Amino acid sequence: VSGDVVFPVLGAALFGLGFTALVGRRHLLWRIIAVNVMASGVSVLLLTLPGRGADGPDPVPQAMVLTGIVVMVAATGLALALAVRVVAAPDDAVDRGADDRRDDRQHERSHDRSDANAGDRTP
Amino acid sequence: VSAILLPFVILAPLLGATVAVASARAATAAGVATAAVMLLAVARLGFTVLADGTVTHAAGAWGAPLGIELRADGLAVLLLATTAVVGACVTLYSTVYFRPIFDHEQDRGLRFFWPLWLLLWSALNAVFVSSDLFNLYVCLELLTLPAVALVALDGSRSAVVAATRYLVLSLAGSLFFLLGVAIVYAGTGTLSLDLIPRANLDADSAALALALMSIGLAVKAALVPFHFWLPPAHAEAPAPGSAVLSALVVKAAFFILLRLWTQTFPHAFLAPGAVILGALGAVAALWGSLVALRQDSVKLVIAWSTVAQIGYLFLIFPLLRDAPGAAWSGSMYHLLSHALAKAALFLAAGSMIRALGSDDLSAIAGVGQKLPLTFATFGVAGLNLVGMPPSGGFIGKWLLLTAALSSGQWWWAVVIVIGSLLASAYVLRVLSAAFLQPRAVPLRQQPPWQMTGAALILALLSAVFGLWAEVPLALLGATAPELAP
Numbered sequence: 040v041s042g043d044v045v046f047p048v049l050g051a052a053l054f055g056l057g058f059t060a061l062v063g064r065r066h067l068l069w070r071i072i073a074v075n076v077m078a079s080g081v082s083v084l085l086l087t088l089p090g091r092g093a094d095g096p097d098p099v100p101q102a103m104v105l106t107g108i109v110v111m112v113a114a115t116g117l118a119l120a121l122a123v124r125v126v127a128a129p130d131d132a133v134d135r136g137a138d139d140r141r142d143d144r145q146h147e148r149s150h151d152r153s154d155a156n157a158g159d160r161t162p
Numbered sequence: 163v164s165a166i167l168l169p170f171v172i173l174a175p176l177l178g179a180t181v182a183v184a185s186a187r188a189a190t191a192a193g194v195a196t197a198a199v200m201l202l203a204v205a206r207l208g209f210t211v212l213a214d215g216t217v218t219h220a221a222g223a224w225g226a227p228l229g230i231e232l233r234a235d236g237l238a239v240l241l242l243a244t245t246a247v248v249g250a251c252v253t254l255y256s257t258v259y260f261r262p263i264f265d266h267e268q269d270r271g272l273r274f275f276w277p278l279w280l281l282l283w284s285a286l287n288a289v290f291v292s293s294d295l296f297n298l299y300v301c302l303e304l305l306t307l308p309a310v311a312l313v314a315l316d317g318s319r320s321a322v323v324a325a326t327r328y329l330v331l332s333l334a335g336s337l338f339f340l341l342g343v344a345i346v347y348a349g350t351g352t353l354s355l356d357l358i359p360r361a362n363l364d365a366d367s368a369a370l371a372l373a374l375m376s377i378g379l380a381v382k383a384a385l386v387p388f389h390f391w392l393p394p395a396h397a398e399a400p401a402p403g404s405a406v407l408s409a410l411v412v413k414a415a416f417f418i419l420l421r422l423w424t425q426t427f428p429h430a431f432l433a434p435g436a437v438i439l440g441a442l443g444a445v446a447a448l449w450g451s452l453v454a455l456r457q458d459s460v461k462l463v464i465a466w467s468t469v470a471q472i473g474y475l476f477l478i479f480p481l482l483r484d485a486p487g488a489a490w491s492g493s494m495y496h497l498l499s500h501a502l503a504k505a506a507l508f509l510a511a512g513s514m515i516r517a518l519g520s521d522d523l524s525a526i527a528g529v530g531q532k533l534p535l536t537f538a539t540f541g542v543a544g545l546n547l548v549g550m551p552p553s554g555g556f557i558g559k560w561l562l563l564t565a566a567l568s569s570g571q572w573w574w575a576v577v578i579v580i581g582s583l584l585a586s587a588y589v590l591r592v593l594s595a596a597f598l599q600p601r602a603v604p605l606r607q608q609p610p611w612q613m614t615g616a617a618l619i620l621a622l623l624s625a626v627f628g629l630w631a632e633v634p635l636a637l638l639g640a641t642a643p644e645l646a647p
Binding site: 054058061067070071074077078080081084085088097099100103106107110111113114117118121122124125128 | 299333337345
């Protein structure tokens with residue numbers, strides 16, 4: 040079987056795998072990883088779908104994948120920062136000084152691991 | 163000369179954001195200066211496009227296919243202009259919105275709101291003037307990040323949860339879009355929106371790519387059944403943030419969807435796909451309005467109303483083939499006037515929160531006469547949602563009705579009429595709580611004039627947007643799609 044078939048199938052499978060986890064898993068961290076797996080699938084597809092210019096590697100998809108990686112790193116960073124806040128924030132408290140007291144809450148968090156799932160229960 | 167304005171409308175807010183990050187003290191001034199400059203630049207660009215047609219600019223003198231080409235046609239200029247007007251009013255409003263009422267409160271606006279809002283503005287403009295698929299993907303992500311951060315600005319648990327859900331779904335939507343981009347590039351070797359139609363992409367690949375990109379963009383535009391992230395996100399954001407999210411950010415995704423269907427893949431026009439999008443839009447228009455009727459806070463009513471009003475926009479797809487002119491102008495007119503009206507409504511809700519500390523329907527009971535301008539704003543902008551003449555909403559709905567009836571698809575017309583009746587019900591429900599119920603509580607504070615003024619300006623603009631229909635219609639007509647039979 041040639042690489043022209045294997046890699047696109049692999050890319051599509053990664054995308055599908057990530058999507059399945061995104062839909063099926065409730066935990067926030069799972070979902071963030073799922074989106075990253077989807078992104079890997081798209082990258083593989085971008086690089087390996089049989090293109091028109093068959094005479095040598097095409098730089099444009101490589102540039103797109105590089106940019107895509109940068110975008111996903113930034114977005115994943117934001118998602119993880121928000122996930123930390125979901126765990127750290129007290130229930131229903133509108134707290135405008137959240138920054139200053141975050142350390143205390145991180146301390147509290149170690150006593151309450153179940154909080155990590157709480158994001159999904161909130162309507 | 164005007165071509166240089168294309169990179170300028172992206173870079174100017176970016177510069178403003180940089181200043182706002184560097185110095186919290188200068189942040190408000192940077193926002194106001196950006197707004198003033200944007201109004202002038204977009205007006206100049208608008209007159210040029212109106213007189214001479216589409217303006218293009220190759221960034222760094224690198225043209226397509228390798229470089230990034232920026233382009234403003236009539237549709238892009240209308241969206242840039244609406245963004246500038248809404249943005250200027252939101253900016254005026256925000257100069258005071260975040261100012262603490264009580265001494266111990268911290269002014270989060272200076273630290274976080276201004277950089278995020280100006281970044282968002284830059285990304286919006288970039289979406290509107292982009293002319294290639296990958297650039298659109300990057301701009302969509304640039305748009306998502308500040309939008310998500312604005313939702314989380316409040317720092318409360320519910321806000322952060324809403325922001326996180328918005329971010330994850332939005333990323334997944336972007337990846338569906340990117341998957342479509344990969345298929346298009348593999349089949350055509352180009353990303354340019356102009357070159358793809360001439361590149362003879364085979365019909366199956368085109369249909370698959372268009373379907374994948376449409377799914378991704380429908381998530382970002384909050385089309386039913388992907389709408390569930392929107393109401394909590396738009397209700398949790400601070401009022402100026404809600405205004406730009408509901409008025410502009412979801413429209414950017416719809417704008418790309420429309421460009422793809424009408425300009426980039428006119429030959430791949432999927433009749434079943436168009437009917438599915440139209441049907442989902444119809445469900446959104448009715449279901450969103452019904453849920454809006456059952457909400458207990460003003461911001462949630464407005465947010466669900468956005469779900470409904472977005473639905474109307476998607477009625478363009480099934481009507482595009484038989485009545486392209488009316489469907490195109492009607493949907494776009496609805497989009498623009500809804501942007502003005504929805505921003506006005508969220509800003510008015512913010513004034514209520516400022517005055518009462520809450521936007522619950524129980525909290526606003528009986529305060530109508532104490533906040534006359536704020537509720538006048540709500541009523542006038544509400545007329546637009548209902549579609550009363552001479553509002554822009556009337557023109558939009560009228561054109562969509564015309565398109566539905568002239569193409570013999572009367573069922574869409576029924577949806578439009580019922581949706582309008584439901585809209586009048588949820589608008590009146592808020593107004594009757596404010597004016598007909600007793601138990602007026604004392605106000606914390608009268609909202610400052612910048613807030614009531616900015617909201618009222620937007621509401622009045624949306625209400626009279628139907629009176630000067632020639633200019634927008636001329637700009638829209640120049641970009642109306644020509645679909646292959």
